[in-house]
Amino acid sequence: MDHNEKDIDDVTGIDTTGHEWDGIKELNNPLPRWWLWAFYATIVWAVLYTVAYPAWPLVNRATGGLLGYSTRGEVVQQIEAVEAQNATLTAALASVDLASLSEDQMLNRYAIAGGAAVFRTYCSQCHGSGAAGAVGYPNLLDDDWLWGGEIEEIAYTVRHGIRNEVDSDAHWSEMPAFGELLEEQEITNLVEYVRSISGQQHDAAMAAEGTILFEEQCTACHGEAGMGDDSLGAPNLTDAIWLYGGDREALTETITYSRFGVMPPWSPRLSDAEVNAVAAYVHQLGGGEQPATE
Structure with a gap:
């Protein structure tokens, strides 16, 4: 058959691609127009996105994009906003007399919640996520303290x-x-x-x-x-x-x-606030000692 001559399917009347498997021919149906326009739109969107936002990795950074957007910057802004909201409590926690911390319920709750986050980040690797310790790493849940549990x-x-x-x-x-x-x-x-x-x-x-x-x-x-x-x-x-x-x-x-x-x-x-916070968290886990009474 001449390459320029179309092979028309007898049943559908649509030309085929010329491919045939065990007597089954592949119809040369055109792609739906809506699909083509959607495909072209994604290409345009991708080009505009890479121009507007950080996209292409370079040696030690990525292209900044015309909008200068940064997810890290957004996170920093959110953290700064939260820190600003908690600034008063944080300042109070940094200078609090730890022996009387439990008397201030709001500050004590703030300390324990923050101390739990500090513990999971810096202490759990040795003392365990539940603070039960391991061989060579003290259990912080009991009342046995090598250097004092107040x-x-x-x-x-x-x-x-x-x-x-x-x-x-x-x-x-x-x-x-x-x-x-x-x-x-x-x-x-x-x-x-x-x-x-x-x-x-x-x-x-x-x-x-x-x-x-x-x-x-x-x-x-x-x-x-x-x-x-x-x-x-x-x-x-x-x-x-x-x-x-x-x-x-x-x-x-x-x-x-x-x-x-x-x-x-x-x-x-x-x-200082984080140290006091994690001390408050550990102290209330169950093994913290109370100050000795005279």
């Missing part, structure tokens, strides 16, 4: 951190690596003694041997009864709460090699 003490810990070399006011203490000071059997006896005062299954004879070792080596920080000292970050060894584990293997590793957990200071990255 709201002001929590704020201090957040602001300055623990055993870091950035903030000179960071909490600081260091447990000796007793593997360099004691024999293996002495460490084993100490482990049994610690298990005995924490109410765990233990070897009584070894625990008795460990009693003197504990008095000589450990009471300076953990106290004679093993109750700990939050001014030194020394944990209470008589309860069932363990930062690194209370089984024999974990206790042996702790005594042999010591522990040296580090927390960064958040004051360079968080404002």
